Amino acid sequence: MDEEDSVGANKCPVCGSDPRTHPGLRFKINTKCYHRICEGCVDRHFSSGKAECPVGGCHVSLWKREWRTQTFEDLKIEREVEIRRRVTKILDRREEEFETKRDYDDFLELREELVMNLVFRTDVAATNRKLKEYAQANGIKTDPTDGPEPGAKAPRRKDMAPDAADQSGLIKGLKRIVIPEAKAPYDPFMGMPRTREYYEVKESYITRVRGKPAEAMLAGGYDFAQYMDESLLRAFAGLGVFIEDEMSARDNTAIPVPGPT
């Protein structure tokens, strides 16, 4: 802020109170029109719901909760930071997400560019459009008011590769999204066939110990069917194994026979 500015503009533009005559006077600002009025005026004008900003000529309508205390002495900075907050929330990428440092730097510059556009009110419409597109493409909620409608499909640009990290094409140089290949579930038998060629396991067995059903055998989660299965496997598993055949088969693969290919 220029120096003359800060001296003259220290009065409340609405009621004219001056902190020099009213010690302890506090000011509030809002982040829509960045007008700065005293706390008393905020209370008076906004106590009954949404109202227009009381500063002459300004017709922005505001809620009381939108008035807050000012962080920076320079309102331009205050506004810049507010814009920055919004943009950073949308364009939020970390260095690790980029292919190279150079790409990250380009991203930083792009973000800076967009922020500056908004700050200096150049290309505001275009800039906002870009941001919005990006936000929609990446499923980022911006404002509750202008967020993507539920169920709306994010627009996809035809020229974008489907695995590009940013579908709106705003940010370049992001690492491609890698979908990890689904792993096969763990097989404790390491590919051994589990087909039962020589026997069949019945649905249920009636277990008898000396003629009576043995309840004790059912206790403790003991699965009789499994037990049967295992016993039968042990009994018959060796039937189909011919060691000589297997040996020769292995030797053949281990020592390839030279010949025309």
Place this chain on the structure above:
Amino acid sequence: MKFFIDDLPVLFPYPRIYPEQYAYMCDLKRTLDAGGHCVLEMPSGTGKTVSLLSLIVAYQQHYPEHRKLIYCSRTMSEIEKALAELKALMKYRSDQLGHVEDFRGLGLTSRKNLCLHPSVKREKSGAVVDARCRALTAGFVKEKKERGEDVDVCIYHDNLDLLEPHNLVPPGVFTLDGLLRYGEDHKQCPYFSARRMMSFCNVIIYSYHYLLDPKIAERVSKELSKDCIVVFDEAHNIDNVCIESLSIDLTEDSLRKATRGANNLERKIEEMKASDEEKLQNEYQKLVEGLREADEARAEDAFMSNPTLPDDLLKEAVPGNIRRAEHFVAFLKRFIEYLKTRMKVLYVIQETPPSFLSHLKELTFIERKPLRFCAERLTSLVRTLELTNIEDYQPLQEVATFATLIATYETGFLLILEPFETEQATVPNPILHFACLDASIAIKPVFERFSSVIITSGTISPLEMYPKMLNFNTVLQESYPMSLTRRSFLPMIVTRGSDQQSITSGFQSRSDPGVVRNYGALLFEFAKLTPDGIVVFFPSYLYMEMIISMWQGMGILDQIWTYKLILVETPDAQETSLALETYRTACENGKGAILLCVARGKVSEGIDFDHHFGRTVLCMGAPFQYTESRILKARLEFLRENYRIKEQDFLSFDAMRHAAQCLGRVLRGKDDYGIMVLADRRFQKKRNQLPRWIAEEIHEGQTGLSTDAAVGMAKKFLRSIAQPLVPGQKAPDGSTKGKDSWDLKELENFQREQRSNRGEGDFGRQDAYAHDYLHRETNAGSTLLHNGSRGDVNTADEFDEDIADEEFLIAERMQIELVG
């Protein structure tokens, strides 16, 4: 005289040598041979500089490595003195050797002292001289000139380009004066001549800052090779120099000016966009590609260089969000606004850099990375914009320095915001201190880079404090006694007034009229008996002012006035130099005068009161630091936690080194004499923290005195010293014993004796102990106060009930803080 230390021939430009000089040289040589660092304490006035120079020059000329010497001192006059010594030494060497050695020795000081440009040199402030010189000598100015544009240049500078770059000045030693004269005769700039010749010199003499302040060191001392021998002379305050070189203070005013600077930059960028867009684009392109203008950045005309140490420089490209000039300026503005916001707080804040950075990020979205690049980016921008009125951007530069430092260093630094100047003030005048607490940070690269670093001073006790604080290892630490044929100075500790009340400047009895009157009486008595000048040191300006006004009320000043003129040091440098001049005149002709000054002021550090300019020095109170200072407290805490140095130990060490400095002011040579009075009961317990050469002269009978006893002793001393000392008095039996100096034959006798001693079973006993041995012979009369615990900062006496009041208070306060 020419003698040998081991196999090294040393040419010493005097016919006689003091035993301590010989011992000092032996230790120096051992350090250089071992290739390590050392701390040496050599009594003031015993020819420390000449011993140092003779040995090191002999060393570098004798051995094939030709190790270069970098000799750092504090003030202009010390640098000039050293240069003159070097010049005399080299002349002596060439006379003796019969040929002129190929040798260059140059001194470097600021442009302000070395400028020849008729209008620039008349500027009062060094910063303005620097800035104006840069405007005349910057690279782009030359380019413009070559393009035929009409720009101001400095002819002295441009003439240098016509000379051979490695032979701007002929070989030999140039004093600063000599260099100025040579520059004037040959119309070449002395400053740049010296700077560009640095790497071709055998001996470089300049101020500490050229090695310790990374902002300067980067530019000036970069090319010095690893095997250089680095000497820090008068190094008793080196820790403070280190700390200052990495600390920075910001005020509201400087922030306001910084904003103005940023606005100016913005305007300049707009202008350049309209007229010469290409230049900005070029800069941008370079930054994008991460091209570091490696050499250009270190160029002589650079606006500022990176304030961080070389190891901490980032080697990567400038972050994307400050690549564009306009983005960077907006970035700076945002940062400044943030700082302004922080300044608004009305209570004291102490914060670590990480906490500051996280708050900063929350509020302004400024990240650490770009912050670190601030200094570098600003330099690049200033160069691109071809700014000439650089002094306008000084505050902005400060902010950028601050930004870079705080983003670079996490530990060893503290951010302290003090909204009020004093406790009582009601109008805020905030200062944001970025305080370096760790002296070892700035000096670390020096120890790492150079194989031999020698830290020496007349008063650097207790020796082991320095390696601790600066975090380095020594090959050896030594303190030399002063060999005297008779007592030429009389140190005394006065603890009581004539009325037996104990005197102290301690906090509780500071304004006690009894104490003040006793101090007055003490000064009055010494004013009566001392011929010529008396120098009085107070612990602080505040205390001095209070005492003076109380003396005025008691009529003590009027009494003193009948004997001596009274002059007072003030914080204003010009007033003080006027007072000093008057004081000197009064000592030259008349009854003499009294100079009242402050133990940490300019006078105590740099002014010598040799001979009749100072016959008595009075320390009115132990010069403890003002312990309420938050920066000091933070530093104490840091020292305790990181280097295990207790608060009390550091404070008493610090007080005693300043007291020793004050005492040393009056004794500047062996033919000088003087009385040293330490007037505070707290000195009683601390006397063994004084340098060895002083402590050993404080005999048992000279401590715990009352004013009357001290006066009696002083009178007797003055009577005994009535005749001037004849250098090299012959001892009655003609032997080397009891000599304060040796001629060549006596030295050789001594060496022979020592060699035979070494052979006699005392295995491993080398020259290292030469001085202890020699001490036995020379000061045979004095009681040996020196024992193993001397200077050991952890001696038990720190915990006596008689401990200094201040220390108690701090200890108490710290406890309260811990509890609260």
